[in-house]
Amino acid sequence: MTEIRLTIDYDGYESGQRMDNLINELAQKPESSTLTGLVIGDWGEAYQNSPDTFLEALISNKDSFPQLRNLFIGDMGFEDCEVSWIVQTDLTPVLKAFPKLQSFTIKGSTGLTLPDLRHNALEELVIICGGLPQEVIQQIRDAHLPELKKLELYLGVDQYGFDGSLEDIVPFLEQERFPKLTYLGLKDSELQDEIALAAADAPILDQLHTLDLSLGTLTDKGAEALISSERVRKLAYLDLNYHYMSDEMIQLWKDTGMNVNVDDQQESDDEDDWRYPSLTE
């Protein structure tokens, strides 16, 4: 198990460092042959340069990384680059190049597309963003990922790219879609209550270990549906961290004895009673 993180800071980029060079250099080193995890952080001016500036280097060196199982593209914090500013691209060529990949994490959704998403080994797919475009949601919905165990989608807000609706999200609650799924995260949404209502009694809960509705605008409205559902009660873990539930509702959750995370209670904005998901910058 070895993991390497490649990132380029401001000074490095100004002095000419480029991500494709870093990948080529890594591929020449002996540790590339045993590398299991690769995290690509800031590739420099990520608000205008997409991963196209280095994807070719990664793909052409694929034989140098025979053990690569975990890949993260875009691991940067708000101090490096605003998540909604991160420019992504069509990342399916990477999945084709690494058929043994098990975990794929993407940060940033601007320009992201995953057409004809098929992979026979992928067990985890995580997309962290301020707003997931409807097109990408539909591409994942229609994907062929027979081994998928964990799906975690930050849905976000319309201002940062979410242009879908509840109808685009509901299909993820169907059982047949990803038969091995045990962790479902439909999170960081401005529709968190609606999602909770739709999820509360969905048959897919019977196969899940974890339901993750965290980081969104969940209020007592969605929580009431969840807490009164037998299926929810049987979950091994329910993640509602970052929410707008009342103190009373938090206590009710504690009384259930469930393994539920109700940390990080938010207060809605005093003036206009507006609620924001967590990762909306």
Add this chain to the structure above:
Amino acid sequence: MSERGQNASMLLIGNSGNRRTLGLQEARCRWGLPPAVLVTYTELLEAEEAGGETISRLLAARLPQVQDQGLLIRLDAPGEQADVERSLIGLGAYDRDGDDSLLPSAIAAGYMGISSAQAASLPQEEGRIYYPGQWFRGYCRLLAILRREALRLWPGARWVNAPEDIAVMFDKRACQQRLTECGIDIPRRLAAGLGIGSYEQMIAHMQQERMNRLFLKLATGSGASGVIAYQRHPLTGAEKAVTTIGIEHRGGERILYNSGRLKQYTDHAAIRDIVEWLCGEGLQAEEWIPKAEAEGCSFDIRQLVVAGRACHRIARLSRSPITNLHLRNRRLPVEQTGLPLEHIEQASQIAEAALAAFPDSTVAGIDVLVRSGSRRPYIIDVNPFGDLLYRVAHEGLNPYEWQMKP
């Protein structure tokens, strides 16, 4: 450590009964020193308004038998007291005469502020931000009076921090210029620190200098007051400002206030409005350097420097770009941030160098930013009254005990 003034009489200029004054007096008591003689800002400003020799008489009467060779004068923060704020705004008014020789930066062209009479009747509103540029001119005028009077009454006295240094430290434009001249690393300044007069000028400079993310700071603000983390996408023009500044319009009047919580603006008109206000009151615009992270938060370091030596320090953690909020942010011993020892040392050294840029001053709370990745340290602020640190010890002593230690 004679610079810490043991056995000396001390004149303390501050606000009565606050945590700073109490902390200092307790520390003196602990070491068996006589309590500092307190002259409050309220008293001083009333005497100033009375005119004539009133201030002289007040100061002389308060310290009738002092051996001025041993006298140490300590200025503490004038903040958090509404009557003092009003009086200083009045003292800084355009219709008042004053000695502006300690004012480090010129007031923006066209800046009027309010008259001294208007200042006297400012309504007290929690959190409201009134005319900070004018307030600072008033404070510099008071500093000039104190310097003059002290020189006359006690020519042998020493200042903990010299009034002229306090004025420069307090003005981020002048302070960063001083640090640059001393070869100390600071974040790159927009327009090389030559001043930004308007929102349009700021945008033009951002484009020219390829700076898309800035910290915009009220040049004479303290703490998180008047700080904005601002970014503008160079291709789309999308803007975002994260700040504690709240803005509203009441009957044609633009009202600004310190909100207890962070606000996020993406609306161009509102952002422009706030930036224009900052330009009038005094704007410092500098590169937003990505900060090092600990426990999923970014952080910077408040490093106290006393008599040339780094002492108390604390890391200030935040999930937002603004680390020095009083509310909701966490503090952590610097040693627990995961920052390697050599980089902690470097941060302490640059803080010591920053205070050394003020040879007539012996105490400051220095804010050090550590760049993520390279971990290179930069000075972002020099706080002349930055020694109020809670629950932080150095060699078992709190900051006041440490300063007063014989």
